[in-house]
Amino acid sequence: MIYFDNSATTKPFKEVLDTYVTVSENYFANPSSIHCKGGETERLIHQARKMTASLLHVKPSEIIFTSGGTEGNNLAIKGIALKHSERGKHLITTMTEHAATFESFKYLESIGFDVTYLPVDEKGRISLEKLEKSMRKDTILVSIMHVNNEVGTIQPILEAGNIIRKYPKAFFHVDNVQGITKVPLSLKEAHIDLCTMSGHKFHGLKGTGILYVREGVTLSPLFTGGSQEGKLRAGTENVAGIVATVKALRMSFDQMKPGVKKMEQIKRFLINELSHIPGVLVNTPETHSAPHIVNFSVENMKPEVLIHSLEENNVFVSTRSACSSKQGGASRVLVAMGFNETRATNAIRISLAYQNTMEEAERFIELLKESISKLQEVMR
Ligand SMILES: Cc1ncc(COP(=O)(O)O)c(C=O)c1O
Structure with a gap:
């Protein structure tokens, strides 16, 4: 299998799954319970928070464990807007945010906030002047957002x-x-x-996430109830999920340096090879782009058809962000970058993890070329 859909989700590390099982079996008490078993689980969360804070070079009290990116973005954005609306009602974001951010702003607009959506250039970058x-x-x-999930x-x-x-008066949130x-x-x-x-x-578990909230920043919660x-x-905290994900x-981070170097080499290879295939247009900018994402469009070819053709050879890529991939139509991100409707509709995303190899990338290019010519043949 060649799994090139790591921006949609990654395979959890084996050690992470082991930790999940161990914690679930041995530390299942509710961390809010006042007996010693509750105290033990509470300590585990405390240690996980300390470890996260040290990895991110912040304070443990600034770490909030959530259920993932969607919740983190909603909590940060709606939480600030609703808590601080008396100070002002103007919000700024960009036109290429993930749906979890974009839709949070659309909601806030619907209840009376004024939102500025910053445009991007052909590389997908905002203008600091604007x-x-x-x-x-x-x-x-x-x-x-720091890194765009599509390009x-x-x-x-x-x-x-x-x-x-x-x-x-302005708070700064980064996805x-x-x-x-x-x-x-x-x-x-x-x-x-x-x-x-x-x-x-990052090879942790689905349904887990981290929101950094700087000391002194106040938010309205999305859920009310206990004081967790x-x-x-x-x-009640997802104790095993939290501990396992912090391990991930x-x-x-331990594997980041060599992992990123390897992904950069593979990305360069892929971009170079793709740009030599007739009818293929690379959408990912060569500069100011992350090491793990390569987005391209194939002229006159529906991305779903190509994806399913690759899938027959056990190769997995995606159209765009996993949550909007089933919607079809042009990508909002690519349209904002100025690409025409067809190019923005035909986009395919390859996304890498540290474990991917150059051999996989070479094989991918061969299979992609085969799939394209096969499909072109059928369409003729
Ligand atoms: C940039 C970005 N933000 C937010 C999310 C949502 O994260 P989650 O799937 O954990 O809810 C994603 C997921 O694809 C993403 O890529």
Whole structure:
């Protein structure tokens, strides 16, 4: 099998699954229970929080465990908007955010917030000048993704943070679901107030996530109830999931340097090979893009047809982000980058993990060429 759909989700590390089972078997008590078994599980969460904080160079009290990227983005965005609406009702985001962000802003717009959607250039990057010009006295939140999930574009987060910090009323949220463990980002240096991460994108478990909330930043919770996670997320904690996913984060960081180097080589190879195939157009920019995503379109070819043809050879890629891949139609991200409707509809995404090899990439190119010529033949 050649699994090139790692931006949709990754295979959990074996050690992560083992940890999940061990914790589920031996530490099943409710961390809120006051008996010693509850205390033991509570300590496990405490250790996981400390480990996460140390990996991200922040404080344990700034870590909130969530159910994933969608919840993290919703909690950060709606949480800030609803808590701080008296300070202002203007929000800024970009046109190429993941649906979890985009739809959160659409919802806030529907209840009276004013949202500026920053455009992007042909590489998918926002303009810092436009960001600065969009900042207003009543801007309370700017949300920009670090790495785009469809094309891999890296946004200038550090520079954006330096602009936003000049506006004390505005909080800065970053969706780092695709960037964490692939593209370095210092939360402190970029003056980030809130940052979303998701466990299943770095070989952790689905239904787990991390939201960084800088000390002093207050939010309205999405769920109310018990006082778990600093009252920001009521509900009995997913103890085994949390411990296992933090292990995945540590293991991914341990493997990051050689892993990223390898992915960069494979990505360069793929882009180079793809750009020589007649009818193939590479959509991922060569610069300012993450090491694990390569997006391309094939002229006159529906992506689903190509995906299923590759699948017959045990090769797995996707059309775009997993959650919108079934919707069909043109990609909002590619349209925002200025590509025409057909190119934006025909896009295919390859996404890598540290474990992928150059041999797999070579085989992929062979199989892709075969599939394209076979399908072209049928269409003739
Ligand atoms: C950039 C980005 N943000 C948010 C999400 C949502 O994460 P989750 O699947 O954990 O809800 C994804 C998932 O594809 C993503 O790629």
